[in-house]
Every structure is written in structure tokens, then in C-alpha cells.
Amino acid sequence: MPVPASEIKTFADPAALAKGAAHEFVLQAREAIEARGSFSVALSGGSTPKALYALLASDVYRDQVNWERIHFFWGDERHVPPDDPDSNYRMANERLLSPLSLPDSNIHRVYAEEPDAAQAASEYEAQLRQFFKLTGPELPRFDLIMLGMGPDGHTASLFPGTPLVHERERLVAAPWVAKFNTFRITFTPPVINNARHILFFVTGEEKAQTLKSVLEGEFQPEQFPSQIVRPTDGTLLWMVDEAAAKLL
Numbered sequence: 001m002p003v004p005a006s007e008i009k010t011f012a013d014p015a016a017l018a019k020g021a022a023h024e025f026v027l028q029a030r031e032a033i034e035a036r037g038s039f040s041v042a043l044s045g046g047s048t049p050k051a052l053y054a055l056l057a058s059d060v061y062r063d064q065v066n067w068e069r070i071h072f073f074w075g076d077e078r079h080v081p082p083d084d085p086d087s088n089y090r091m092a093n094e095r096l097l098s099p100l101s102l103p104d105s106n107i108h109r110v111y112a113e114e115p116d117a118a119q120a121a122s123e124y125e126a127q128l129r130q131f132f133k134l135t136g137p138e139l140p141r142f143d144l145i146m147l148g149m150g151p152d153g154h155t156a157s158l159f160p161g162t163p164l165v166h167e168r169e170r171l172v173a174a175p176w177v178a179k180f181n182t183f184r185i186t187f188t189p190p191v192i193n194n195a196r197h198i199l200f201f202v203t204g205e206e207k208a209q210t211l212k213s214v215l216e217g218e219f220q221p222e223q224f225p226s227q228i229v230r231p232t233d234g235t236l237l238w239m240v241d242e243a244a245a246k247l248l
């Protein structure tokens with residue numbers, strides 16, 4: 001079932017998308033802080049959000065939000081230490097968190113330096129349960145989960161072929177990702193789909209065919225894991241640039 005046009009916003013280029021995303025982030029943060037006193041957000045990794053993170057920490061936006069009311073998590077993390085060039089935490093910390101000098105209590109990173117990835121995943125799940133005060137099978141409800149999409153249609157660290165697209169129990173898992181010959185730590189679909197708001201950021205012509213398959217093609221989440229993202233009681237917005245949207 002194709003994604004409705006109302007859930008897709010197209011921008012001229014990555015810079016325009018970053019501005020649009022920063023505006024959306026600030027609006028959602030203010031709304032959550034106003035309504036519930038805090039804003040819980042799971043950041044995405046990779047390269048697309050780099051410009052957004054730097055923009056949010058810039059003079060243009062930094063005074064528009066009460067950052068101390070915001071709690072930062074990660075939707076996925078590479079199985080590397082926090083100072084590794086591949087670390088999603090390091091990427092966000094350098095561009096957003098460190099420049100804002102947030103208290104450590106606002107930053108909830110994955111302890112991906114743990115040699116046993118499965119242990120790192122269950123530890124992160126414990127962090128989620130503690131922060132959201134979960135006592136039973138209920139799910140954490142993030143105010144915002146930010147996601148990217150790879151050219152292969154993966155999102156977070158849910159890669160094509162992973163059985164995790166059908167996961168219903170665990171909140172966080174540690175899949176082996178053969179294409180990178182490494183483990184990853186990732187939210188599972190139930191956590192992602194329980195968010196109040198989900199934003200996808202997708203740019204670049206190399207993703208155009210996959211984006212068309214994901215948004216307009218048959219529902220095949222095993223092949224295109226990004227298709228599994230369908231909020232049960234929340235909003236979903238695909239923020240894409242013209243290059244990525246050229247086949248839509």
C-alpha cells in the first residue's frame with residue numbers, strides 16, 4: 001500500500017532538508033516539553049543527519065529549545081567504542097551534544113564498547129525500561145525517532161533478510177550484519193512503531209529506486225526493512241530531497 005503523499009515532504013537539496021528537519025525537531029521538542037515537561041528523541045546515525053545536528057547546535061537554533069529537557073538516545077549503534085570514527089554516538093556528540101554541553105544525564109548512549117554485542121543490546125534495553133519506567137510488556141514511547149534509509153532499504157540496523165522485521169518481544173537486538181562483517185545494536189520495530197513521531201531523512205540519487213520501492217512498491221519488509229516502519233499511534237514523515245525523490 002503506497003505511502004500517502006501527506007507523509008512525504010520533498011526538499012530541493014540536503015541543505016534545505018536539514019533546515020526543514022531542524023524546524024520540525026524544534027517544533028516537536030517544544031510541543032513535548034510544553035505538554036509533558038520533556039522530549040525523548042532517538043537519533044539516527046550515518047551521514048545524512050550530520051548537517052542537521054550541526055544546525056541544531058548553531059546560533060540559529062540553540063536558543064530555540066530548552067535542551068536540558070531533552071533526552072537523547074540512539075535508534076542504532078555500531079559495535080564499536082564511543083570514540084571510534086564509526087560510532088553514531090561520536091558523530092552526534094561532536095556535532096550536537098558536546099557543543100550544547102548537555103548534562104550526562106540527558107545522554108543515553110549504547111555501551112557498544114561491550115565486547116559481547118548481545119550484552120550491549122540487553123543493557124540498552126534495560127536503560128530504556130528504566131528511563132520509561134516500564135515494569136511489564138509495555139513499550140517505550142519516544143516523542144521522536146529519527147531514521148535514515150540505506151540504498152539497500154535498511155533502516156536503523158534492520159538490514160535486508162533480517163528476521164528482526166518480525167520481532168515482537170525484544171526492544172533492542174544485536175544482529176550480525178554480514179555485509180559489514182560486524183554486529184550492530186538496534187531498536188526493533190515495536191519500539192520504532194510506538195513512537196509519537198517518526199522522521200525519515202533520505203537524500204541522494206543513489207537511493208531513488210529503493211525509495212520508490214519502499215514507498216510505492218509491494219509490502220516486502222524482509223527485502224526492504226524500512227517498510228516495517230508504520231507508527232501504531234503516531235505520525236510518520238519522510239523528509240527527502242529531490243534527487244532521492246526523482247522516481248516518485
Ligand SMILES: O=C(O)[C@H](O)[C@@H](O)[C@H](O)[C@H](O)COP(=O)(O)O
Pocket residue numbers: 044045046047048049076077078088147148149150154155156157
Ligand atoms: O548506523 C547507521 O548507519 C544508521 O543508523 C543507518 O540506518 C543509516 O541511517 C542509513 O544507513 C543511512 O545512512 P546515510 O545517512 O549515511 O546514507
